[in-house]
Amino acid sequence: MNYMFLIVIIVVMFGMMFWQSKKAKQQQAERQDFRANLQPGTEVITIGGVIGKVVSVDTEYEEIVIDSEGSQIRFGFNAISREYVRPAYVHDDEVDENGNPLSTDSTDEDQAAQEPIEGEIEAAQTETEQKNS
Structure with missing residues (x-):
């Protein structure tokens, strides 16, 4: 066993x-x-967090030159983490306190459909009064 x-x-x-x-x-x-x-013009991020566009690639020496806000920096291939994709910007007014997106597709018709009709409220109140008596 x-x-x-x-x-x-x-x-x-x-x-x-x-x-x-x-x-x-x-x-x-x-x-x-x-x-x-990797081609020139591709936006990449390094393992150190440097974000820039590829200027040139030297496959013989495994080096890459990146332009980051006007500064050209040379890195080894192993320093390149991945292609950089800028996250979408979401304004604070578009999310609730938990970070969930607010509903933006509500219209006046939707709001009107949510409001109860006064006649129905009065009818319901009279029915409950009659049952209680």
Whole structure:
């Protein structure tokens, strides 16, 4: 019984090692493909947080030159983290206190549909008064 449990644990450990190794190789291939296809004009971010546009790529020495607000900086390929995508700006007036977006598609017709009709309220009140008497 104890040997069977030990064998199962060893098989699970080898399975996890194989899966992680496969995933790491896939990520490495994606990074190499990204770096190989870098073209001037692509906006990138480095592992240090520098954001800029690619000016030139030197595949022989694995170097890349980035222009960041007028300053040109040379980096190694390994310093490039990913392509930079600027997040969308959301004004504070467009979200509630929890950061959830406010509904912007409400119209006057929707608001009118939410308001109760006075005649219905009076009829409901008289019905409840008659039941209580």
